[in-house]
Amino acid sequence: MGRSPCCDENGLKKGPWTPEEDQKLVEYIQKHGHGSWRALPKLAGLNRCGKSCRLRWTNYLKPDIKRGKFSQDEEQTILHLHSILGNKWSAIATHLPGRTDNEIKNFWNTHLKKKLIQMGFDPMTHQPRTDHFFASLPHLMALANLRDLMEQHPFDEHAMRLQEEAVHLAKLQYVQYFLQSAASIPSTNSYCQNGITDMEVLNLLNSIPPIKENLVLNSSELENQDPYHFGNATSQLLHHPSVLSQLSDPQVPFSYQPSLNTEMGQAPFLTTMLSQEDNNPSDSSWVLPSPTPVPPTVTETSITNPGDASSTTSSYSGRTSSYWPELFLKILLCMRFPSYTV
DNA sequence: AAACCCTCCAACCGCGTCGTA
């Protein structure tokens, strides 16, 4: 119902526009305005359907259309708006003067989407893709088990060294994952309410023993990880069965308190302070391990989205839901790599 | 030089929505 039949009509030209056609269309619209698109082609002397004319005008010929590469600011705006609006290209385009919805859509499909995927984000949800993380978990555990074996038979020094390198690399993969978790693009306008600061990320990075000396990133390098910073993390990782099974391992060297919620054969839960902020009942069963590293009390400005009025400075004390990635990373590293110190 | 592959983007297609009679 209501579908325009104009493109189905025979004898109308399709495909790329010639300069002559462009000129006719521009001259007509400049003189008379577009008026009814359906009537326009005849009046302008074009053998095209109205729809084709409208598209050519709005996507290409309109005088205020900006051409050329998208700037860094535009790219960030698109990412930000897409995290809120999804594939609402026309809505996104209203915030980018001179850019058409078609251009933004193309830019998204050819550049930004791939970029997010490469960085380990789901381009639709803008959340870290946990499937990659869990896919590598058995690999890391296998490496750790190999280390145990090697420690029992410490005769092959070369193999030992190779294995240590592999373990270090695996640690770095975890760091990358957790950075991405912490840097996930939020689904709300706020960029810092649940965020962690760049200083916290730096502390996390610097707390990991480097493979080689001087593996210390500065904040600008961190910022290059992703144009958006430190959104809300989710708790799904802690609920994953493979994580729970590791946490219930009696050989885990990390000391933790079993929660009261051990009925139904569940593993003793490590917990976070999520319950203080999240109303999610599944989170409320988590209890802080003891002893636990104390995160910094944040009083400084978190990184905000430039130009976003809603992302005002937010100060908070104690842990937020975004703290758990760091905590969990340390727990995991302590569990499997006794030489790692918090 | 030719064949092949990949990327990019203008244009098309089909559907949903709005306005009007």
Next chain:
DNA sequence: TTACGACGCGGTTGGAGGGTT
């Protein structure tokens, strides 16, 4: 309320152009 015409939007396509083998 319903039917219909017109427009706008988002998904998809196909060809041009550049890079690689």
